[in-house]
Every structure is written in structure tokens, then in C-alpha cells.
Amino acid sequence: MGEVAAVTRLLETTALSKTFGGLEAVRRVDFRLEKGEIRAIIGPNGAGKTTLVSMISGRIGPTSGRVLFKGRDITGLRAWDRVALGIVYTFQVTSIFKNLTVYENVALAAQRRLMKGALGRLTLPQHILAEAVNRALAQVGLADVGEQDAGSLPYGHQKLLEVAMALALRPEMLILDEPTQGLAPEEITALSLLIRALSRGVTILLIEHNMAVVLELATKVTVMDKGGLLAEGTPYEIETHPDVQKVYLGL
């Protein structure tokens, strides 16, 4: 039993903490994620969700505790090395390169695993890169706007571009930080479908406020409050959990 768990366990944090000044943003969190899940993390504002995933992605370092990815301790690993391992983070506020074209944005992500050695950094055949870029753009339905400036895209499309960039990095674990925030209802539906399609090949860790999206997508839900884990279970268990209702749903 223990052995099976070790094989499928993708991510584990042990007693992971982050203190900003006097504020304990994340408190001794033991978090586990199995391969193939769509895991949603929910919780009120300031619960520590973004801080937790930022420590997982390597954007910020923990005050104490450890992060293990596929059984390997990656606590000391920098963000760019974690990307190479397959841990990819997409920003809550879209953080695309607004002055560059859509194509260039995705090319930046796609070229990373295509350039091999010093020479590969100087010469990368255009058609190989273009193929990878166009594939990622097609996956999110942005194939037609490659030559537009990323900043000129409507907000919903900028979010999709974020996802395309993440896909071009070939993630094993994709962290989506509030992907549906600011989207119109039909865009949310389209994005949910996309996330579900992606989850066939990629483990997904999702921070999400929209409960309808969480209940529809997530295979398992983690509730955070005041920097700690409050509850964990299937969407149904969480929906009916009395503590969760009290803290999160304000009942």
C-alpha cells in the first residue's frame, strides 16, 4: 500500500511555513498531491493559497519546511530549475509580455526545452519552434492571432495565452492561480473544458474562487484558512462539511 502511494505521489510538502514580517501566511502545511488529480484549493482571501503555490513553484522560498516533487527534495531548487522538472505556474493577474506578439510569448516558453547546449541557444531552426508554438496556440484556440501584440488581446484571450505558454513548457504539474477570474460566463465554460482536456496528461493544481467551477472540475478539494489546511475531500464532502460552510461559505 505504502509503495503504491509512493509511486503515484507527485507532490508533497511537509510542515511548510512562510512568515512575512510578523504574519504567518502559511503555517506548517502538509499537503499531498497524487498524479492525475485535478486538485482545487479554496479558501477566503488571505488564507495563504497563493503563498502556498508560490512556494511550490519556487517563486518564493519557505521560512521552514520542505517541498518534495516525485520523492525528490526540491526545497532549495530555484524557480527555473523547477520549470525544467515540469512544475509550471500561471499567474493570477495575467503576466504575459504585453509588448511582444502572441507568437513570441509562446515561443519563449516553447524554446526552453528545444534549445540544447550552447549552440542550440544561438541557432534553433525556425520551423521546429514554429511547430511547437502553433501546437500550443491551437490547443487553446488562439491559432489565428499569433501576430497580434499580446497586450491588444481581450482579457479572456490573455488568460488563454497564459495557458498556452504553460502548455508549451510541457508541464507535469500545472498550477493555475484563479484562471477564471475576470472571465465572462461563456469563457469560463470554455476554459473549464480546456482544463478538463488537459488533465488527461497533466496533474492540475487549481486555486479557484468560483465554486461552480471547483465542483465541476475538481477530483479533490483542499480548503485553506488562516494559513493552514482546514479540510480535504471530494467536492461533495467539502460542500457539506460544516467547518467549511462556516468559514468559507459564511454560513
Next chain:
Amino acid sequence: MRRTRARAVWALHLAILLLLLGLQFVVPPFHQLMLARIMALAVYAIGYNVLLGYAGLMSLGHAMFFASGMYATGLTILHFGFGAGAAFGLGVLAGAIMATAIGLVTLRASGVSFLIVTMMFSQAFYLATLYFNEITMGDQGFIISGRLQPLVAGGREFAFSDPAVKYNLALVVFGLCLMLSVWLTRSPIGRVLVAVRENEERTRLLGYNTSSYKLLALIVSGSLAGASGSIYTLMFSYAGSSFASILFSIYPLLWALLGGTGTTLGPLLGTALMTYVVDIASGLTSSYLLVVGATLVILIMWFPAGVMGGIRARWVRWLP
């Protein structure tokens, strides 16, 4: 479409080089020398632009890289009788080594702090060239014309005092550096450098160690500055402390801004415009720096992205 665009880019740059090759046969001697000087200094501007225009780092200390190239070339010729080729190689190397050392220390800073720290190191370097005046001859500088052997190629000798040799030497070095900059900025590395300029944190989360890319940009930048200082010394047979002063750190910044940062042809255009403006203005008035300042204000008001940047934004989107 991308492939045609790539061809257009290379064709344009090649055409510029052919134009420069042809110009020497039609312009009068005075302008021939001006153009030779512009090309040598444009190498400096190209190097500066790699750092500012692509990696987004503004330095006020590039004179130390320029002067390193200048002294490495000048001193080895003066004291050890080095040939021009070896002395030039050492000049480039000196710029590279200097940039590596300075980069390892200063790249912890960015923005205004980077500007200040590079300026401090450069001032220290400048003062050192004055302090060790037994070696550098300080402000007065030294002349290498008696020690510098002519270039020998294909059984013929080319003396550095010959204007045609100066011109074509500058053209060869400029051409190589221009093409290197085009190649670099269009390569995957160039794409990462632009990304660092636009949003460094995002770039890190796309899997790039941005610190090492910034260091690389600084080393390339310093090497080109060294190459420029070196070729300048070979052409004009002189090296002196004034080339290490703050003014020579400000010049490449002005050239790059004027021509257009983040464009491959901007440095050449900016250097040419500025050199001619200074030349014409100093013929009219002794307070020519005032004219220079006014020209800059006007150009920056009309073309805040520099001349080439403006052209790119308005008309020719595919310009690198």
C-alpha cells in the same frame, strides 16, 4: 512568412554594409575619416545596446570596458611590440574579462542602483588610469604609431596611417559586430534577453536563469566595447585617460537612445547623427553641447523610441 522576413532582415543589413563599402569611393576624404570613426564607435554603441536595448540594463560605466580594450591594445603594442591582430584580440578579451568581473558584482543590482554602481566602478577605473600614470601616461596618453607594425595580407602591407586602411578596417569590425548583434538578437538567447527586459520574474517562471542571461548580455556588451576601444586605438594610434572618463560612458547611452534602443541599426544611426551634429555645431559655436542637447530634446520628443524605434513602430514592423 517568417522565412521571408528573416531574408529581408539579413538583406537589409547586408545592403547597409555594401552601402558603407561603396561610400568610401564617393565621399571626400574628410567625410571618409568621419565615417570610419563613426563605424568604430558604432561598435561601442552596438555593444551598449545589447545591454540596454535587449536586457534592459542601463549602465553608466561602459567607458571602463571601452578603455580596457584601448589600453590592452595600446600598451601591448607600446611595450611588447604586439602585432595589430594579437593586440586587437587582447582588447576584446580585456573588455570581456572586465565585464565578467564587474557583472559578477554589480548584477545584484538593477535599475537605478545598477546605473550608480557601474558608474562608481568606472570612475574608480578612470582614477586608476590617472593614478598609474607611469604606465598609462594619464591624461596626456600615448601614441603607438612608431611601434605599430603594418598589417600584412596577401603579400601586401597595409599601413594604419592610410585612410583607406582605417576605413576598411573599421568597416570589417563594424560589419562583423553588426551581424553578430543581428544574429544574437534573433536567436533564442535574444528572445530571452527581451523577456528579461519586459518582465524578469515572469521569465524566471518560464524556466530561465535570468541572472546568467544578464551576465551574458553584459559580457557581450563589454567585449564589443573593448573591440571598439581597441580598433579606435589602432586607427588613431592613441590611447589616453579621457576615453575612460564619464563622458565616454554617457556617449554610447546617447547614441543608443538617439538611434533607438532595442533595434539593430539604431546604434549606427545614433552614432552617425550625433557625431555629425557635434561636428557641425562645433563649427558654428563654441557652446556646441547646447546644440547637442537641443537636438536630443527635439528628437526624443518626436521619436521617444529613437529614430529606428520610431520607424519600426510606425512603418516597418519587422525590423529587428
